Amino acid sequence: MLRSVLLLFIVLFVSEGFLFAQKGTGKLYRIDRYESIYLPLGKISFADKLIEYKVGSPAPIQKYRDSVQCLHEPNYKNYQTPNFLSLGCGGSLTVEFTDNGFMNLPGDDLYIFEVGPSKEAAKVEISQNGIDWVYAGKIAGGKSSIDLSKEGIDGETVFYFLRITDLRDLCRSISAGADIDAIGAINSVIKLTINADVLFDVAKYDLKETAKKSLDSLTEIIKKVDKATILIEGHTDSDGSEITNMQLSENRCISVKERLMEIFGENALYDYEIKPYGESKPRIPNDSPQNKHQNRRVEITVLPPKDYYESISIKK
Ligand SMILES: [Ca+2]
Ligand SMILES: [Ca+2]
Numbered sequence: 001m002l003r004s005v006l007l008l009f010i011v012l013f014v015s016e017g018f019l020f021a022q023k024g025t026g027k028l029y030r031i032d033r034y035e036s037i038y039l040p041l042g043k044i045s046f047a048d049k050l051i052e053y054k055v056g057s058p059a060p061i062q063k064y065r066d067s068v069q070c071l072h073e074p075n076y077k078n079y080q081t082p083n084f085l086s087l088g089c090g091g092s093l094t095v096e097f098t099d100n101g102f103m104n105l106p107g108d109d110l111y112i113f114e115v116g117p118s119k120e121a122a123k124v125e126i127s128q129n130g131i132d133w134v135y136a137g138k139i140a141g142g143k144s145s146i147d148l149s150k151e152g153i154d155g156e157t158v159f160y161f162l163r164i165t166d167l168r169d170l171c172r173s174i175s176a177g178a179d180i181d182a183i184g185a186i187n188s189v190i191k192l193t194i195n196a197d198v199l200f201d202v203a204k205y206d207l208k209e210t211a212k213k214s215l216d217s218l219t220e221i222i223k224k225v226d227k228a229t230i231l232i233e234g235h236t237d238s239d240g241s242e243i244t245n246m247q248l249s250e251n252r253c254i255s256v257k258e259r260l261m262e263i264f265g266e267n268a269l270y271d272y273e274i275k276p277y278g279e280s281k282p283r284i285p286n287d288s289p290q291n292k293h294q295n296r297r298v299e300i301t302v303l304p305p306k307d308y309y310e311s312i313s314i315k316k
Contacts, residue, residue, distance in 0.1 A: 111183075126161065164178065
C-alpha cells in the first residue's frame with residue numbers, strides 16, 4: 001500500500017515537472033524516440049538566418065539542399081521528407097542568431113539537431129561578428145551537444161554566428177554530409193546595450209524622464225522570456241576617480257533594476273543581478289569625447305532562469 005502511494009506520488013511529481021517544462025518560454029524538444037532536450041529560452045533559442053551554404057562534393061541530391069531547412073525549431077519527420085539540410089561531403093553552413101545570442105554558461109551550450117540514419121561528424125565554429133571565428137568543438141558519433149568551456153571559451157562574450165563544416169565521414173549517400181534540422185542554443189541570451197546618456201544626466205543616477213520611455217520599449221523584448229535572470233551591468237567613462245565611477249555605475253544599475261521591477265510588477269518570474277564595473281571595462285580607449293560617449297553604457301542581459309541551472313546541477 002505504502003509503496004503504491006509512493007509510486008503514485010512519484011508519477012504525479014514527474015508528470016507535473018514535465019507539464020511545467022512545457023508551458024512558458026522553456027521547451028522540451030524531441031531528439032529521438034527516447035530522448036528530449038530542454039531549451040530554457042524555447043523557440044527563441046534557434047538560429048534565425050542563413051548567411052552561407054557551401055555545398056560539399058559529392059553533393060546531396062537536390063531535395064536535401066533547401067538551405068533554410070536548418071533554421072528555427074526542429075521539424076524532422078522522416079528521412080524521406082526533406083525538412084533538413086544536408087551539407088554534402090566537406091560542405092559548410094553559416095547561420096546567424098538575430099533575436100538571441102549564446103554564451104558559455106554552466107552545462108552544455110549548443111545543440112545541433114542532426115538527423116537521418118547516420119550521424120556524420122562535423123566541426124563547429126562560432127563568432128561574435130561573423131568575421132573572427134573560434135573553434136567551438138565537434139559533433140560526432142551521436143554526440144550533438146557542445147560545451148564551450150571545453151574549448152576554453154570565456155563566460156562573458158555573447159556570440160551571434162555559428163558555422164558547421166562536414167568532416168567527410170560519409171560521402172557516398174543521397175544525403176552526403178551532416179544533415180542539419182536545426183541549430184539550438186541551450187545557453188541562449190538576449191543582450192541589450194543602452195547608452196548611459198539616454199538614461200542619465202552627467203554624474204547623476206536618477207533616471208531621466210525620457211529614459212523611462214526607452215526602458216519601456218526594451219521591456220517588450222525582455223517579456224518574450226517569461227522566466228529569466230536579468231543581469232544589469234553598468235559602465236562609465238574614465239572622467240572622475242575610479243571610486244566615484246564605481247559608485248556611480250552601481251547606483252545607476254540599481255536605478256535601472258528598480259525601474260524594471262516597477263514595470264514588470266512583483267508577480268514577474270525574474271531574478272535580478274547587478275554588476276557595476278565603473279571605468280574598468282571600456283569598449284574602446286577613452287581618448288575622445290565620442291569614445292567616452294560609447295563607453296558610458298548600461299548592458300542588460302536576459303539569461304536562462306536560476307532553476308534551470310539548479311536542475312542541471314542535480315542531474316550531474
Ligand atoms: Ca533565434
Ligand atoms: Ca558551458
